[in-house]
Amino acid sequence: MQSRLKNTRSRGRVGVSFVVVGVLALGLAACSGDGGGTSGLEGNTLKMYTWIGGEADEQQWSDYIAGGKHADPKVAVSVSGPPIGDYYTKLPTVMRSSSAPCLVTFQNGRVNPYVEGLEPLDDLAKENKLDLSAYSPAMLEQLSVDGKLYSLPFNAGPTVILYNKKLFKDAGVAEPTNDWTIDDFIATAKATTKNGVYGFAIGQGSNPISTLMAADGHPWADENGPKLDDPNFHDALQLLVDLSNKYKVAKPLEAGGSFPDIDAFNTGQAAMEMQGLWDLQHAQESLGKDNVGIAVIPSKSGASKGFIGGSGFAITKTCGDKQKAFEAIEAMTSKSGLEYVTTSQASVPARLDALDAWSTNVGSPEFTAVIEQMTANATPSPVPSNQAQLDTLLTQYEVDAFSGESTVAEVLQQVKAGLAQ
């Protein structure tokens, strides 16, 4: 009897202990939260979470912060973050953590899933008398959700064809003109495919498809999401598959990995890639500044239209000093700030009034002609809220089209089914 009583007491004590430990743990967890007043700042320095994949990215952010300081000496921003491949998956967790930053960055079309943790910028822009018309309208549209602006763009380049001039010269192939067609492109890719080098490097996911569709004036998505049933969507993916399987001018896509196109182009294993101008800097560093040319996206008609892409700064809802944060991103995206950045970075500024400085410092007449054609005649493309999911599914399933396991139509049906689920 006494023994049983003792056991009962013992169990009771263990139970009470667990409750105490649980309460203590909850207390600790609660205490670990930030006070809120200075969330996202270290002293006077704003914390910015962004993609950092190496020295080139570090230099890029350092240059934008320097540009901000050039425009407003009070700007103080520190940066941290993972490579771009992991950035968007880590971002929500970071934004919800007790050490959430004040500033985050977005590429075009990636804002939508994160707006619940972002501060709309329209009112702040009004209060600070910021003239939004100075920025690329296409980028403002892509960084807005339901009519509210969530991110101020700092670059806004169209997706273009980057090509390796040396490989073109070695193959005896003329450099592309700004009225080249898909047939011209295929012929060029065939001519530059030799000695273990492919003529073209295919990118994963939706970007190559949306770019090819835009070149002929077809938006790849509408307010209901990606237009997977649009024959032009099918044709664009079919062209990519044909470049590999039919024309043998590109390496087929395989499972896994990220940015195989950039890897292949920047290491001289492919003569051309279809990429945003944000990669121009990396390509020039890898292949030599004068060795990288840019051309418009080939189209069926030869009158190519652009697909604008770029990136912007945003402010988190938890930021302890949103006014200070806005002043910082205003400075980093100001005319003088972005002009300053063009002295060291190749990406195209998002402000139209800073384009002259870019042309002077980075571009050549041929660069300027391409940018003007692609920017002035861009195909407006809304950004579906499920783009990240779409890219994941496309990356997984399009491999089957390249291996011949499925047709393009079957791949698109599988992606559609995945999105529906």
Place this chain on the structure above:
Amino acid sequence: MTFVDLDRAEEEVPDRSVAPPDRPRDRLRRRPLGGPRWVGWAFVLPGLIGLAVFIVLPQVASLILGFSDSTLLGGTQFTGTQNYVRLLHDTQFLNSVMVTAIFVLVYVPANIAISMAMAMWLKTRIAGRNWLRVIFLIPALSPMVANAAVFRLLFQKDGAVNQALAAIGLGPIPWLSDGNWALVTVIGVSLWQSFGYNMIVLGAGIDSISPDVIAASRIDGAGRFRRLVSITLPLVSPALFFTTVLTVIGAWQTFAQAYVITGGGPGNSTMTIMLYLYQTAFTNNELGYASAIATVLFVIIAIFTLFQMWGQRRWVHYD
């Protein structure tokens, strides 16, 4: 949990002059630390807090979130069993269960067989066997993500593996573009990564077998196969049980290999449960649904582990 009753230690020895030699338990009770009972709790409290914060609370939170539509940045609403009903009709989830089950069925027996064979081989008198043990253990000590990234390059269509095969007139094999081969690749890399750890554990089990027992079996005329079946395996069965349980748990939780090497593709041929959970939570932003997946995975692993615990009575010998 039982703690030493330090307060009563003195009462239980009324006459020290005639007290018999202490039994082990009494010696424990009279540790020179003295002090009240809470001292014991104070010693284990840091561990208990760690257990609560890092194990119990996340498990409970995940269980609760599984009944909600929580997103990473938005609000949370209780949705009852909706997530679990959805799981039953989610073909991608059901596929991930199938893929992971195939992985477990192939990987676990292969891992244990290779580990056991290697452990027995290294028990023989081969030169440099200690160095070989270290070499075979190195993959287990290096980060899976780094290993997987290297293997991804090796197994590309024009990678080193296909080039080596071409040199002997074979291939190319579509390691990363065919669903079946992609799963073979993921299983192969997983085996390479992890057999070293099990090999060390099983090797220690084999080393603990008394040479006298082996010698006696030889005198009795037992051949190699008989010694393996009747002596080695029964005596090493506790170590086999330990490695099997941990390997099965690890196999159900496979993530990094599939994430880095294949990203779950081609199609969803290498989409493991953990990878699907990760995509659901961090790409699709469905934390509640991902928590439901985590709970189902926990239940699957618990069932397999309990089944193994129950089954050990039939084949594990602790004598």
